[in-house]
Amino acid sequence: MDKPDCKYGASCYQKNPVHKEKYRHPVVEKDESKNQNSPQKIADDTSESSSKRRSHSPNPSEDLLEEVKKCKRPPTPEKDHNNREESDQSHEYYGMTRQRYTLPEVPMDVGLMSDIYDPQIEFSKKAEYQELCADPKQFIKHKFLVDMPHCFDSLWKFCESKSSDKPGEVFDKLGLRLVGAFDVLAKKFNDAKMHEPGDYLRHWRFYYDPPEFQTILVKKGTGLHYGYWRDSPSDTAGLVAVNDVNKGCEFKLIGENAFDAVIHFLDHEVTTTPFNKAQTATMRKSLEEWAKEHNIKLKGQDQLRARNKAVVCKTFHKAGIVVPFDRKKELGYRELLESDANLKKILSKFDGIDKATNKAGFDTAMAELQPIVTGAFIAVDECDFGTALELAVDLFCSGAPCLHDVMKPLFVTAYSMLKRPQYIAIMKSHLDNRRKGIELDLLHK
Incomplete structure (x- = not known):
């Protein structure tokens, strides 16, 4: 019994042996001597225009890309005969029989994987966003x-x-x-x-x-x-x-x-x-x-x-x-190594310093602050988490951008120990783009 021709011919992308056995893949040779208006030429032209996957088309993988983007599966699963998990007696899947789908091979000219998955991800994001908008409580x-x-x-x-x-x-x-x-x-x-x-x-x-x-x-x-x-x-x-x-x-x-x-x-x-x-x-x-x-x-x-x-x-x-504080055991918080007045004097030395252009000035000011920072981390090691939070807040209130990298580890450590991870995300986002002024409406960006 003759096998039918595969519509993609010799340029077919399929590697599945079952497909190879079911269809013929003839090589179509061009005959330059044929009359341009002959019936055979017209038939060849019609066949050529109906298939976008031929090698001489502008984008032979265009249809394949669309199928992959839509997550199309092959029509029938195939038995997985080479699954080590099912033959390994120590594995939880031992003895189970499972079917698998053979995914189409994607040629290199399809492009980056982001070309395939980005449209699906974008659609998923939009769908989730619309669901959140319908439920204000969950959106917030x-x-x-x-x-x-x-x-x-x-x-x-x-x-x-x-x-x-x-x-x-x-x-x-x-x-x-x-x-x-x-x-x-x-x-x-x-x-x-x-x-x-x-x-x-x-x-x-x-x-x-x-x-x-x-x-x-x-x-x-x-x-x-x-x-x-x-x-x-x-x-x-x-x-x-x-x-x-x-x-x-x-x-x-x-x-x-x-x-x-x-x-x-x-x-x-x-x-x-x-x-x-x-x-x-x-x-x-x-x-x-x-x-x-x-x-x-x-x-x-x-x-x-x-x-x-x-x-x-x-x-x-x-x-x-x-913060949680046991006053009898004095556990949870201890005072900083410097008074508020002295700390303000130290922090005032960071005013106007650009670390990128004045590293020497920053290092000089940091020499006085560093012992206080070190003391706060020692306090954390001894379960006085509030100390690190106090110092981080004070650095934040100083308003000096050059101290952002100094306060971040203090905030992260304190909020982590206090089990307040949401505040870590809020603080990091704020310091990434800490804007002055009063026009802070996201909807007008």
């Missing part, structure tokens, strides 16, 4: 690495009660913007282009914002911003703090929920004019009524007092740090 957890407190959702519902069309702009006329994770609830990310993971962690992250702080409100046109303060990434207590980046690194804890932050703004930071005075009073009253109706305690002090008792040191940003 996935992109910002934290869970939001109950008051976060409640404040958004309050805004929706004031404006169903544009809840994110309820406070705009008073000079206050909802930003950060609120942008997710406002669906601003739905049609935005996808970014690298670190970009999301820098969304509305000001120059002096440590990983413990997450911005949710900003005073329009200024560096004043409010946000949640979490001593641990899993903390959902809802403590809120405020900082003005134009004035420095100091933070002040001002309440126990997002409503406290808005009311603090209305009481202390809003620019009052004859045109918005009545609106400001009305908004404040509405917030108080909503909070009372939904059992949200305003201007509470219990959680703030409890945290103040747990603070082991103040640090340069004044908010202090909280």
